[in-house]
Amino acid sequence: MRSIILNRNNIDINSEDTVIIESFRRGNEKAFNYIVLKYQKKIYWFIRKMVIDHDEADDLTQEVFIKLYDSIDSFRGDSKFFTYIYKMAMNHSLNHLKKRHIILNKKGDFSKEAYNLKSDEKNSDEIYDSYNKTKNLEEAILTLPDQQRAVFNLRYYENLTYEEISNILNKSIGGLKANYFHAIKKIEEHLKKKRIFNE
């Protein structure tokens, strides 16, 4: 009995997801911490690319993990755990985006702060140029419909395969490729509108 308990608790952040989850299900609270530590960056960045704003992304990231804490029993292991948690993060982000209307002007404030903080070694023109690029890209991403934004983020930033994205979004691979294509097209059009590119 004691060896079972020891085995149950003998996990770390590098353990298999299924082992960590099983340990958490059996009451090992530390296992939940490993899940957070393992996925926090991925989930934060995915949500951040969806909502753009850091504060909102921060809040949503926490909520996703709290939701995971509450509903871990509903993960049956039919798909990979990362697909499950990405799906949760994506649904949570989409619900959030539906609830609020995005004010484009507000966006990029955090970016400015971040660049100001890290501006010691750069000259002001570089900072301004870099800040503008980021701001324009964020604005372009915000113009994408929710579905296209999710596909663009998962494919470009998260580097997931179409099969994996298909599991998360429950869409056909052909449809996902089309979504990705149109997402890039829309970003391009936004940049042209901003006169960053020539027609």
Next chain:
Amino acid sequence: MDKNSSKLSYHIPDYINGNINDKEIISAIENEININPEFKKIYENFRNTFNFIHSANVSEPPDHYFNTILPRINSRIHTRSNLGFSLISFLRNIRSHWKYLIPALPVILILLIYRISFYKITNIADSSENFSNKNTENGVIMNKDMNDNSHVNESEDIVQRDNDQLNSEINTFNTLKSKKVKNNEQNKFYNIEENIIENSEETDFFSKDEEELNNLENEFLDLNEESQIEILNNLKNEKL
């Protein structure tokens, strides 16, 4: 652009980022770029767009941000648990009892509705009984149709009675106060009068003594000399 070229164009983003392993698709794309200017234009625009996306640094969160997420999540979970706010955990606990709860739910609802309606009927009956009892005491015969308004009438009566009582108390108080004032004034008067009477009585007393003395003096003078000397000696001996 024909249908084949259009389908092939969906591979352009992955072709630019080197994410296509299928050599046939790669060669088909390269061929299309060479022979189809429209396709080539799409490819070049996409390449520029990706160059821009690559060059745009994504703004980083503050330093040590990722060290703070876990403590804050745990804090939120524990705060919520301490408040007994975990509806989900409650649902999780009763999940195994759903198969009993669902059939029992209609029965519970029926009982609840029955209970509420019974409670209402009992309340109406009680209120009408109270109202008729009060009316009988006052010797008033009320119409049954007014039973619904019994509570309102009763409370209005109570308020009216309270007002009347309060008014009568105020009147009594005022009367007593005015009486007291009058009494005080009368007392003052009586005191003055008593003083005058007392003074007058004292004056009478002195006037009476004077007469008596005069009488006594006359009686003394009417006596013979021996008797006068005897009386004087007696008085002298008694040291009056």
